[in-house]
Amino acid sequence: MSILVLIVPLALLLGLFFVGAFWWGLRRGQYEDLESPKHRMLLEKD
Amino acid sequence: MSTSTGVINTEKFDHKYDDEIVKYFLMATIIWAGVALLLGIYAALELANYKFNLGLQWLTFGRIRPLHTNAAIFAFGGNGIFAGIYHSSQRLLKTRLFSDKLSWFHFWGWQLIILAAAITLPLGLTQGKEYHELEWPINIAVAIVWIAFGINLLQTIRRRKEPHIYVALWFYIATFVTIALLYVVNSIEIPVSWFNSYPVYAGVQDALVQWWYGHNAVAFFLTTPFLGLMYYYIPKAVNKPVYSYRLSVVHFWSLVFIYIWAGPHHLLNTALPEWAQTLGVIFSVMLWIPSWGGMINGLMTLRGSWDKVKTDPILKFLATGTIFYGMSTFEGPLLSLKSVNEVAHYSDWIIAHVHGGALGWNGFILFGMVYYLVPRLWKTELYNKSLAETHFWLGTIGIVIYIVSMWTAGIAQSMMLNAVDATGHLVYPDFVQTVVRIVPLYYVRSLGGLMYFVGYLLMVYNVVKTIKGAPVALAASAKREEANPVLKLDTQALVQESISEGPHRVLEGFPMVMTVLAVAAVLVGTMIELIPMITSTNAQSEEFAAFKVKPLTSLQLAGRDIYVREGCYLCHSQMIRTTVGDVLRYGPASETADSMYDHPFQWGSKRTGPDLARVGGKYPDLWHVRHLLNPRDIVPQSIMPTYSWLLEQKLDLGTIERRFSVLKMLGVPYSDEDVKNAAENAKKDSIAIAEDLVKQGGPQGLENKEITALVAYLQSLGKQTEKR
Amino acid sequence: MHLKSLFMITETLELTLCKHCSTPVPSSRNDFFCCAGCKAVFELLSTTELCDYYEIRKRSGTFKKPSPVKFWSEKGLGADPFAYLDVPSFRQDLGINSDQPQASFYLEGVHCTACMWLIEKLPEILPQHVANARLNLQQSVVKIEFHPQGSITETARALERMGYSPHLIKTPEQVQTLEKKDTQSFLLKLVVAGAAAGNIMLFAAAIYTGAGGWVKTYFDWIVFVISLPVFGYSALPLYQNAYHALQNRRWSVDIPIVIALAAGFMVSALSVWRGTDQNYLDSLTGLIFLLLATRYLLMRLQKNAFEGMQFFDSLVPVQVLNSLGQMVWVRDLKKQDCIEIPAGLTIPVDGVIQKGTSQINEAVLTGESIPRIAKVNDQVYSGTINLESPLWVEVQAVADDTRMGKILQEIQQFDLSAAPTVRMSEQVAKYFTGGVLVWSLGLWIYLVAEGGSVLASFERILSVLIVSCPCAFAIATPLALIQAYQILIKKGLYLKNPASLDSVTPVKRVAFDKTGTLTLGQFEVQHWEWSKSISPADRRGMMDCSCQLEAISQHPLSKAWRRYGEAFLSGITYTATRVSHFVEVPGNGISGIVDGHSIELKPSSGASELRSNDTHSGFTSVDFIWNGALVAHISFKDELRKDIPMVIRQLKQLGLEVWMLSGDQKAPCWEVARQVGIEDSNVLFCLTPETKSQWIKNHPETLYLGDGANDGLALKNAHLGIAVHGALDLSLKAAQGYLIQNRMAAVLDLFTVSSETQKVLVRHLIFTVVYNGATIAIASKGMLHPLFAAVLMPTSSLLVLVSTIWGTKALRKLKVP
Structure with a gap:
C-alpha cells in the first residue's frame, strides 16, 4: 500500500487548495450577502 | 467603454457574449450523444446475442464497450458540460469569455481527442484501465486541452463584471482543478511504443489509484459540473430563485474539503487491505448527505411551480434528472455496504446503478439544457413542444426498463452464483447456468436503450426543425455581431485593465497563470521521479515478503498485452473475492501478491464471464484454442464472441525487448539477459506450445501466432505465486 | 394584504386595481392610481425602457420583508x-x-x-x-x-x-468593516477546524479499523500535522476566553475545555512519538470544530437581534439653513454660528435666540405639552419644535454634546449582565466548572493511588473534562432573553434593556395613567351649552372670535375647539391681526381681545347655573366668558384607546390588580374607569406628579404605564415603567420600555413572553443537571471514550440552543408577525 505515500499528500494538497479558495472568497467578500445573488442571477437576460 | 452623458447607453450593458462557441459545443453534444447511445445499444445486443459481434475483431464487445463509455462520458457528457459552462458562466459573470482563441482551441482539440479515441479503441490500442483507456499521446492531448479550458474559465472569472461568484461557478472551478489532478496522477505511464504504455503502478497500487480516479471521474466530471448546471438552469427555467443559496454554499464546501477516500468502494471484499475497504464504505455513506443536499436544493426550487413542470418539457427533464441524481446517489452508498456489495459487485446491478446516473441524471439534465438553449441561442421558438414531451416519456420509460432489467439480472445471477446447498456445494457450479437465465433480460435492456435512443432521435428532429425555422436575418446579424474584432481588444483591455486597477490586479495577471502552470509542471516532475522509487521498493515491502512471485515470461507478457488489447477484463475478472461463493467456485481468495507485477492491474469490474484468477492449468491448451476459436464448441450456451483472428495474426515481438526493459525499470525482477533475449525466448516458447497443440490433435501452423501467447498467459494465471 | 384576498374584494365591489401597486381603487376615479406616488412611479417607468419592471414583477413572486422599525423619515x-x-x-x-x-x-x-x-x-x-x-x-x-x-x-x-x-x-464605514472582519476571521477558524477534523476523522477511522505497521505510523503523523492548525489557529478564541477569565479571576466555561485540549494534545503527541495508540487528536479536533460551530451559531443569533437598533441614530435632525441661506449639515456647525430655524422645524442645536419670538413645544425634554413662548436671549434645546415663527439662534452645542445627544447616547448602551437571571446563571456556571475540575483531579489521584497507570486513567479524566458542559447557563440564558427581546420588538414593545424582562415576574399590579395612556389624549367637544340669552346671530360672531383666539394656543383643547368651530360655521379664515393681548397661563385657560371684545376661556370652577344641569358632569369642561359674562359652557370628552377594555379584562384574568392614576378631576376619571372596567376603589385622581410617584414608591411590585412626555418622574420610580407615547428619547430616560405602535395588547405579550421564557430557562436547568450528572458519572467510570465525549458535549449545547430557539408553543405563536 505504499502508493498512499503519493495519494494521501496529493488529496490533502487538494483539500488545502480548497481551504485557500474559501479564504480567498471570504477575503473578497463573497459570503457577505447570501440573499441577493440567487435573485440577481435571474435578472440577467439570457 | 465610455458612456455618453444623457442618452442611456445600452451598448455598455448589453454584454457581447460569445454564443458561437456554445452553439458548436451544443451541436457536438447532440451528435456525440447519438454515437454514444448507438454504441450502447450495439454493445447491449452483442451481450444478448454473440452473432452481433460479426466475428470482426474491431466490433467485439471488448473493444466496443470502452468506446461506448468514453463516448458517453467524455464526448456526450464532456461537450454537454462545456456548452453549459460556457453559456452560464458568461451570463453569471456578465462578461465575455476570456479569449476566443482558447475557446476554439478547446473545442477543436476536444473533438480531435474524441476522433482519436474512436480510431484507437476499436484497434485495441488501450491501456486496460476503465474510463482511462486512451493511450498516452491522447492523455497528453487531453491534459493540454483541459488546461486550456481551465485557463479560459479562470481568466473569465478574473475579468468578471459581477463581483459575486455564483455557486455554479465554484462547482465549475472544483471540476477543473480536481479532474486536472486526478487525470494527471492516473496517467503516469511509461510509453513502450507510439500507442502502447505501461502504467508505473502495479497490482493493488494501480487498483487504488485507478479507482481513486475512476470514482472521481464520475464525481467530478459527471456530478459537480452537472450540479453547477442544475443550480443555473433550474432557477432560470422556472424563473424562481434557488431554494436556499446558503445550503448550496455549505454543501459545496463540505464536499470539496474532504475528498480522498471514495475510491476503495469499487474494491470491496477484494485483496485490498481491510481498513482501506472500511474507509471506502464510511466515506461513501458520508457522501450521501452532500449529494442529497444538492438534490433537495434543486427540487425545492420548483416548490410552488410544479404546475409549470406539468406543462414545460424543459422543467420535466431537469426535475426528473435531479430525482434520478437523488436515486443513484442513494443507491451508491447502499451498494458500498460490504454485505450489499457482496451481491452487487461484478454483477449487472452495478450497470443499473451506472445507467441510473448516466441516462437519468446526466442525460436528462443535458436534454433539458438543449431544449432550454436551442430556442434562446437561435432566438426562436421550439419547433414542437409535444415532441419534446414524447421524448421525455420515451426516455423515462426507457431508463426504467433498463434499470429494472439490470437489477433483476444482477441480483438473480449473484444469488444463483452464491447459492450453496445443505451439503455445502454450489447449487450452480457452471457459470454459464447463470448466464443462460439472464440473457433474455439483456434483450429487455436493449429495448430500454432503444426507447431512450428513439426519444433522442425525436430531439434531434425537433432541434433541426427549430434551427431551420429560426429567422435567417437574426441568424445572419448574430454572425456579424460575433465576428467583430474582439480579439484585439482582449489582450489590450486585459493589460490596460490590470494596470488601471492597481498592483493587486497586475499580480493576478499573466504571472498568475504562469505560476499555476509552473507548479503543475513541478508536481508532475516530482511524481515522475518519486513514483518509480516507491514502486520499486514495493517488491521488498514486508506485505509481499511472505510470497515468492515469478514474473511473466516474454511470451506470457505478449499474451497479457493481447488480453488487455481485446478488453477481456471487461467481461472477466481476475480477483477471487473473500466471499464464500467466490472461494467455493474459483479457489482460495486472491492475494495482493498475485498481481504485484501487473502493469496495469486486470482485476476487472464485471463478471459477464467467470473469474480467471486461477484458470491457469485448469484446462489443457487445446481447450483454450478451440474455446477461443468458437466458444460454443465447448460451452453451447456461451455468449462469448469468437476470436478467430488470434489464430491468423502473427505475434508482434518487435517491442518485446523494450517492454521488458520498461518493466524492469518499474521493479519487475527481470535479469539483463531476460531483457536481451526476450524475443528468442518468446519464439521458442511459442513453437513449443504449437507443437504440443499439434500433438494433442489441434490445428497446425500456430507457431508465432498470437493464440500461443494468449494461451501461455492464460495458463500462467494463478500459477505465479508460492508461499515462501 | 395577500393578493388573493385582494381579488376577492374586487370581485364583490368592482374596484379597479391601481396600475402600480395593485391596491384597490374606487372605480369612480378615472386615473386608476391609488395615489400620486404610484402615478409618478408608473410614468417614470414607462418613459425609460424600464417598462418590463411590471413584467418581471409578475413572473417573480413577492418577497415580503418587514422593515425592522417604522421611524421618522x-x-x-x-x-x-x-x-x-x-x-x-x-x-x-x-x-x-x-x-x-x-x-x-x-x-x-x-x-x-x-x-x-x-x-x-x-x-x-x-x-x-x-x-x-x-x-x-x-x-x-x-x-x-x-x-x-x-x-x-x-x-x-x-x-x-x-x-x-x-x-x-450613518454608521461610518470603519465600524461596519471592523465588525465584519472579526466574524469573518471566526468563520475562517471554523472552516479550518471543520476541514481538518473531517480529514483527521477519516485517518483515525483507518487506524481504528485495523491499519497497522508503517501505515499506522504514517497516518498518526499525518493526523498530528493536520491537527496543528486546529490547535494553533482555530482554537484561539477558546484560549482567549479562558485567558481573559483567568486574568480577572473570573471562572469561564472554557477553562476545563482548554485544560482538556492542552493535556489531550500533549498525551497524543507523546503517543504519536512513541507509536502507542493513545491518540485523541480526532476527538479533540472534533470537539474544537463542534464548539466553534455552536459559538458561531450563537454569534449570528445575537447579531441579528441588534440589527434593528442600528437605524435609531438617524433620529437627530440633520439640516438647517445657516445665516447665509445655505443648507448646512448640523454636525458641521461650530460655536457662535448663527442659524435660522423656520416655523415647524425641529431645533437641531442647543443655543440662544438672537432674533424673533415664537412658541416652542418642549414636550421632548420637559414633558410639558403646552408650548412655551421663547423670546430673544432665551435658551433653546435641540429636539424641541419651533411652532410659530422663524427664529435665529446662536449655536452653543451641536450633535452629541447637546442635551438630547447625551440622552440618546445613554440610552443606546445596555448590558445583559444586569439581569439577575444572567448573573445567577454565571455564578452557577462558575461553581460548576470549579466543581468539575476538583472532581476530575480528585478522581485522577484516586485512580493512580489505586495503582492504575497514569496514562490509562488520564483517558477517563479527559472524558470527564470534555463531556461536562454548563452550556445551559453560559449560552442559553442570555440567548433566551435576546429571543424574548426580539419578539417584543416585533409586537411593538421596545425594551431599553432585555435584562428588565426579569423584573416582570414579581409584578402584582398594573397602574395606568389616564390622559394619553387609557385615552388617546385627543379631546373632542362633547357638549356645547349656550346660555339662553344669546341669539343665534350673536352665537356665530362669538364662535368666530373664540376660534381666532384658540388658533394661537397649541393646547389640545384649543384644537378640539377649532375643529368644532369650523364644523359649526363650515369654515373660518384665521387672521392673526384680529387678536391682541393674547395671554396663556398653563393650567388655567387663555384670554385676549378679538375685534374689541374681551374673551376668556378658562376651566369651569365651582358651581354655575350652567354647570348644575350638565348631564355630562364627568368631563373636562370650560367656561366661555364674553366681555365678562358667561355665555357658554363646553364639556370635552377624550377618545378611548380601542383595545384597552380587552387588555384590562385579560390582565385581571392573569390575577393582576389594575389601577388608574391621573392628574385629572374625579368626574372624568370615574367616567373613563367605568368605561374601561376598573373598579372605583382602584382609581386615584387629582394626583400631582409627586404624589403619583410617591404612591408607586410604596407599592413596589407595580408595572406603570404612563405618558412618556409628562410622567417622567412616575415612570422613573416605578419597579417597571413603560412609556406609552411622547418622545422616545425622553421617555426611555425615565422608563424601561416604550410602545412603538399604539397597540396596548403589547403589555399582555410582555407578561406571556416573560412567563414562557421562565419556563424555557427551567427546562434547560433540568436538562443540564440530568445531562451532566449522567455523563460525568459514566465518564468517571471510564465507560465513555473521549471521542464520544467530544461528540456528546457540543451536541448537548446544540440541543440547548435549538430548544431556546424552539421556545414554547406560546412563544412560537407570538413569533409569527
Whole structure:
C-alpha cells in the first residue's frame, strides 16, 4: 500500500487548495450577502 | 467603454457574449450523444446475442464497450458540460469569455481527442484501465486541452463584471482543478511504443489509484459540473430563485474539503487491505448527505411551480434528472455496504446503478439544457413542444426498463452464483447456468436503450426543425455581431485593465497563470521521479515478503498485452473475492501478491464471464484454442464472441525487448539477459506450445501466432505465486 | 394584504386595481392610481425602457420583508430633505472620498426581484451620477458608487421618486468593516477546524479499523500535522476566553475545555512519538470544530437581534439653513454660528435666540405639552419644535454634546449582565466548572493511588473534562432573553434593556395613567351649552372670535375647539391681526381681545347655573366668558384607546390588580374607569406628579404605564415603567420600555413572553443537571471514550440552543408577525 505515500499528500494538497479558495472568497467578500445573488442571477437576460 | 452623458447607453450593458462557441459545443453534444447511445445499444445486443459481434475483431464487445463509455462520458457528457459552462458562466459573470482563441482551441482539440479515441479503441490500442483507456499521446492531448479550458474559465472569472461568484461557478472551478489532478496522477505511464504504455503502478497500487480516479471521474466530471448546471438552469427555467443559496454554499464546501477516500468502494471484499475497504464504505455513506443536499436544493426550487413542470418539457427533464441524481446517489452508498456489495459487485446491478446516473441524471439534465438553449441561442421558438414531451416519456420509460432489467439480472445471477446447498456445494457450479437465465433480460435492456435512443432521435428532429425555422436575418446579424474584432481588444483591455486597477490586479495577471502552470509542471516532475522509487521498493515491502512471485515470461507478457488489447477484463475478472461463493467456485481468495507485477492491474469490474484468477492449468491448451476459436464448441450456451483472428495474426515481438526493459525499470525482477533475449525466448516458447497443440490433435501452423501467447498467459494465471 | 384576498374584494365591489401597486381603487376615479406616488412611479417607468419592471414583477413572486422599525423619515423637514447630501463638508465627515464617492442607503418598501432589478438599473437611469448600484435584499440596503462629480442628492431624489424612500446609513464605514472582519476571521477558524477534523476523522477511522505497521505510523503523523492548525489557529478564541477569565479571576466555561485540549494534545503527541495508540487528536479536533460551530451559531443569533437598533441614530435632525441661506449639515456647525430655524422645524442645536419670538413645544425634554413662548436671549434645546415663527439662534452645542445627544447616547448602551437571571446563571456556571475540575483531579489521584497507570486513567479524566458542559447557563440564558427581546420588538414593545424582562415576574399590579395612556389624549367637544340669552346671530360672531383666539394656543383643547368651530360655521379664515393681548397661563385657560371684545376661556370652577344641569358632569369642561359674562359652557370628552377594555379584562384574568392614576378631576376619571372596567376603589385622581410617584414608591411590585412626555418622574420610580407615547428619547430616560405602535395588547405579550421564557430557562436547568450528572458519572467510570465525549458535549449545547430557539408553543405563536 505504499502508493498512499503519493495519494494521501496529493488529496490533502487538494483539500488545502480548497481551504485557500474559501479564504480567498471570504477575503473578497463573497459570503457577505447570501440573499441577493440567487435573485440577481435571474435578472440577467439570457 | 465610455458612456455618453444623457442618452442611456445600452451598448455598455448589453454584454457581447460569445454564443458561437456554445452553439458548436451544443451541436457536438447532440451528435456525440447519438454515437454514444448507438454504441450502447450495439454493445447491449452483442451481450444478448454473440452473432452481433460479426466475428470482426474491431466490433467485439471488448473493444466496443470502452468506446461506448468514453463516448458517453467524455464526448456526450464532456461537450454537454462545456456548452453549459460556457453559456452560464458568461451570463453569471456578465462578461465575455476570456479569449476566443482558447475557446476554439478547446473545442477543436476536444473533438480531435474524441476522433482519436474512436480510431484507437476499436484497434485495441488501450491501456486496460476503465474510463482511462486512451493511450498516452491522447492523455497528453487531453491534459493540454483541459488546461486550456481551465485557463479560459479562470481568466473569465478574473475579468468578471459581477463581483459575486455564483455557486455554479465554484462547482465549475472544483471540476477543473480536481479532474486536472486526478487525470494527471492516473496517467503516469511509461510509453513502450507510439500507442502502447505501461502504467508505473502495479497490482493493488494501480487498483487504488485507478479507482481513486475512476470514482472521481464520475464525481467530478459527471456530478459537480452537472450540479453547477442544475443550480443555473433550474432557477432560470422556472424563473424562481434557488431554494436556499446558503445550503448550496455549505454543501459545496463540505464536499470539496474532504475528498480522498471514495475510491476503495469499487474494491470491496477484494485483496485490498481491510481498513482501506472500511474507509471506502464510511466515506461513501458520508457522501450521501452532500449529494442529497444538492438534490433537495434543486427540487425545492420548483416548490410552488410544479404546475409549470406539468406543462414545460424543459422543467420535466431537469426535475426528473435531479430525482434520478437523488436515486443513484442513494443507491451508491447502499451498494458500498460490504454485505450489499457482496451481491452487487461484478454483477449487472452495478450497470443499473451506472445507467441510473448516466441516462437519468446526466442525460436528462443535458436534454433539458438543449431544449432550454436551442430556442434562446437561435432566438426562436421550439419547433414542437409535444415532441419534446414524447421524448421525455420515451426516455423515462426507457431508463426504467433498463434499470429494472439490470437489477433483476444482477441480483438473480449473484444469488444463483452464491447459492450453496445443505451439503455445502454450489447449487450452480457452471457459470454459464447463470448466464443462460439472464440473457433474455439483456434483450429487455436493449429495448430500454432503444426507447431512450428513439426519444433522442425525436430531439434531434425537433432541434433541426427549430434551427431551420429560426429567422435567417437574426441568424445572419448574430454572425456579424460575433465576428467583430474582439480579439484585439482582449489582450489590450486585459493589460490596460490590470494596470488601471492597481498592483493587486497586475499580480493576478499573466504571472498568475504562469505560476499555476509552473507548479503543475513541478508536481508532475516530482511524481515522475518519486513514483518509480516507491514502486520499486514495493517488491521488498514486508506485505509481499511472505510470497515468492515469478514474473511473466516474454511470451506470457505478449499474451497479457493481447488480453488487455481485446478488453477481456471487461467481461472477466481476475480477483477471487473473500466471499464464500467466490472461494467455493474459483479457489482460495486472491492475494495482493498475485498481481504485484501487473502493469496495469486486470482485476476487472464485471463478471459477464467467470473469474480467471486461477484458470491457469485448469484446462489443457487445446481447450483454450478451440474455446477461443468458437466458444460454443465447448460451452453451447456461451455468449462469448469468437476470436478467430488470434489464430491468423502473427505475434508482434518487435517491442518485446523494450517492454521488458520498461518493466524492469518499474521493479519487475527481470535479469539483463531476460531483457536481451526476450524475443528468442518468446519464439521458442511459442513453437513449443504449437507443437504440443499439434500433438494433442489441434490445428497446425500456430507457431508465432498470437493464440500461443494468449494461451501461455492464460495458463500462467494463478500459477505465479508460492508461499515462501 | 395577500393578493388573493385582494381579488376577492374586487370581485364583490368592482374596484379597479391601481396600475402600480395593485391596491384597490374606487372605480369612480378615472386615473386608476391609488395615489400620486404610484402615478409618478408608473410614468417614470414607462418613459425609460424600464417598462418590463411590471413584467418581471409578475413572473417573480413577492418577497415580503418587514422593515425592522417604522421611524421618522426626514420628509417633514422643509423643502428638500436630501439637499444636505451634496454639501462637501458633510461628505468629508462621513468619509466619502472625492475620487470614488460611495454611500449606502436603507430603502423602505423593497420587496421583490423587480425592486432589485429597478434599483440596480440606477446606472442606466442616472448615467451621469451613478456608476454602480448593488442592493443587499436581506437588509434592504443599497450601496451606490458615484461618478466623481455625481450628485448624491439627485440619486436620493430618484430613489424617492421610484417609491423607495432612502435613509442614509450613518454608521461610518470603519465600524461596519471592523465588525465584519472579526466574524469573518471566526468563520475562517471554523472552516479550518471543520476541514481538518473531517480529514483527521477519516485517518483515525483507518487506524481504528485495523491499519497497522508503517501505515499506522504514517497516518498518526499525518493526523498530528493536520491537527496543528486546529490547535494553533482555530482554537484561539477558546484560549482567549479562558485567558481573559483567568486574568480577572473570573471562572469561564472554557477553562476545563482548554485544560482538556492542552493535556489531550500533549498525551497524543507523546503517543504519536512513541507509536502507542493513545491518540485523541480526532476527538479533540472534533470537539474544537463542534464548539466553534455552536459559538458561531450563537454569534449570528445575537447579531441579528441588534440589527434593528442600528437605524435609531438617524433620529437627530440633520439640516438647517445657516445665516447665509445655505443648507448646512448640523454636525458641521461650530460655536457662535448663527442659524435660522423656520416655523415647524425641529431645533437641531442647543443655543440662544438672537432674533424673533415664537412658541416652542418642549414636550421632548420637559414633558410639558403646552408650548412655551421663547423670546430673544432665551435658551433653546435641540429636539424641541419651533411652532410659530422663524427664529435665529446662536449655536452653543451641536450633535452629541447637546442635551438630547447625551440622552440618546445613554440610552443606546445596555448590558445583559444586569439581569439577575444572567448573573445567577454565571455564578452557577462558575461553581460548576470549579466543581468539575476538583472532581476530575480528585478522581485522577484516586485512580493512580489505586495503582492504575497514569496514562490509562488520564483517558477517563479527559472524558470527564470534555463531556461536562454548563452550556445551559453560559449560552442559553442570555440567548433566551435576546429571543424574548426580539419578539417584543416585533409586537411593538421596545425594551431599553432585555435584562428588565426579569423584573416582570414579581409584578402584582398594573397602574395606568389616564390622559394619553387609557385615552388617546385627543379631546373632542362633547357638549356645547349656550346660555339662553344669546341669539343665534350673536352665537356665530362669538364662535368666530373664540376660534381666532384658540388658533394661537397649541393646547389640545384649543384644537378640539377649532375643529368644532369650523364644523359649526363650515369654515373660518384665521387672521392673526384680529387678536391682541393674547395671554396663556398653563393650567388655567387663555384670554385676549378679538375685534374689541374681551374673551376668556378658562376651566369651569365651582358651581354655575350652567354647570348644575350638565348631564355630562364627568368631563373636562370650560367656561366661555364674553366681555365678562358667561355665555357658554363646553364639556370635552377624550377618545378611548380601542383595545384597552380587552387588555384590562385579560390582565385581571392573569390575577393582576389594575389601577388608574391621573392628574385629572374625579368626574372624568370615574367616567373613563367605568368605561374601561376598573373598579372605583382602584382609581386615584387629582394626583400631582409627586404624589403619583410617591404612591408607586410604596407599592413596589407595580408595572406603570404612563405618558412618556409628562410622567417622567412616575415612570422613573416605578419597579417597571413603560412609556406609552411622547418622545422616545425622553421617555426611555425615565422608563424601561416604550410602545412603538399604539397597540396596548403589547403589555399582555410582555407578561406571556416573560412567563414562557421562565419556563424555557427551567427546562434547560433540568436538562443540564440530568445531562451532566449522567455523563460525568459514566465518564468517571471510564465507560465513555473521549471521542464520544467530544461528540456528546457540543451536541448537548446544540440541543440547548435549538430548544431556546424552539421556545414554547406560546412563544412560537407570538413569533409569527
